Amino acid sequence: MSSNPKDREKEIAALESLKYIKDGMKVGLGTGSTAAHMVKGLGRLVANGLQVVGVPSSDATETLAIEVGIPLTTLDKAKRLDVTIDGADEFDGNFQLIKGGGGALLREKILAYNTDINIIIADAAKQVERLGKFKLPVETIQFATTSISKILEEMSLSPILRMKADQPYTTDEGNFILDIDIFDVDDLTTLNTKLISIPGVVETGLFLDTTSIVIVGQGETTKTLKK
Numbered sequence: 001m002s003s004n005p006k007d008r009e010k011e012i013a014a015l016e017s018l019k020y021i022k023d024g025m026k027v028g029l030g031t032g033s034t035a036a037h038m039v040k041g042l043g044r045l046v047a048n049g050l051q052v053v054g055v056p057s058s059d060a061t062e063t064l065a066i067e068v069g070i071p072l073t074t075l076d077k078a079k080r081l082d083v084t085i086d087g088a089d090e091f092d093g094n095f096q097l098i099k100g101g102g103g104a105l106l107r108e109k110i111l112a113y114n115t116d117i118n119i120i121i122a123d124a125a126k127q128v129e130r131l132g133k134f135k136l137p138v139e140t141i142q143f144a145t146t147s148i149s150k151i152l153e154e155m156s157l158s159p160i161l162r163m164k165a166d167q168p169y170t171t172d173e174g175n176f177i178l179d180i181d182i183f184d185v186d187d188l189t190t191l192n193t194k195l196i197s198i199p200g201v202v203e204t205g206l207f208l209d210t211t212s213i214v215i216v217g218q219g220e221t222t223k224t225l226k227k
């Protein structure tokens with residue numbers, strides 16, 4: 001049990017989400033510290049006899065899932081997932097999300113798109129009135145990143161190339177990430193369409209219509225929001 005209050009909220013939201021996983025399900029495994037609590041909890045259920053297969057959304061989650069004994073498969077083999085449980089950097093009252101703080105937005109969005117029920121688990125601080133205090137990650141092909149950055153600058157989105165130590169951060173798919181400021185943007189659907197249409201943009205961390213359930217840890221309880 002976590003002793004850090006924010007991490008404890010992540011943990012109890014994660015444990016609550018396990019109730020949605022039933023025998024025989026194909027489960028998408030999210031990425032990040034909140035999703036890691038869920039993966040560990042699922043590992044305990046598997047050790048007690050629950051039969052599921054997981055599809056991880058990142059190399060880090062794959063490593064953890066193997067460590068805790070969750071049988072894994074690929075999206076190709078699973079074809080469609082029953083449920084995916086993942087974290088978020090922000091969510092609003094319309095179940096819209098910013099994701100990708102951990103850099104796994106591309107595979108996370110692919111899993112979400114191929115899943116029947118997407119559940120987001122989060123600590124209470126992730127709930128916002130308006131998305132955008134957290135910078136929006138935009139995943140870009142390395143070759144195009146400088147030219148995309150110029151375009152985003154011209155759109156007044158203040159792109160910043162994500163770094164790790166003194167090198168550009170590289171995603172599991174070998175791409176770069178530009179973090180942009182969208183706080184003043186009202187029409188996120190139009191923004192997302194514009195971003196995706198720039199050659200070399202692979203994906204954005206805006207998840208506008210994938211989520212149907214959000215489980216929030218608040219102190220020692222959880223609240224479940226359903227669309």
Ligand SMILES: O=C(CO)[C@H](O)[C@H](O)COP(=O)(O)O
Nearest residue numbers: 032033034087100101102104
């Ligand atoms: O989108 C993500 C990774 O790409 C994570 O779900 C998001 O960054 C939240 O992370 P955490 O649970 O550690 O707060």
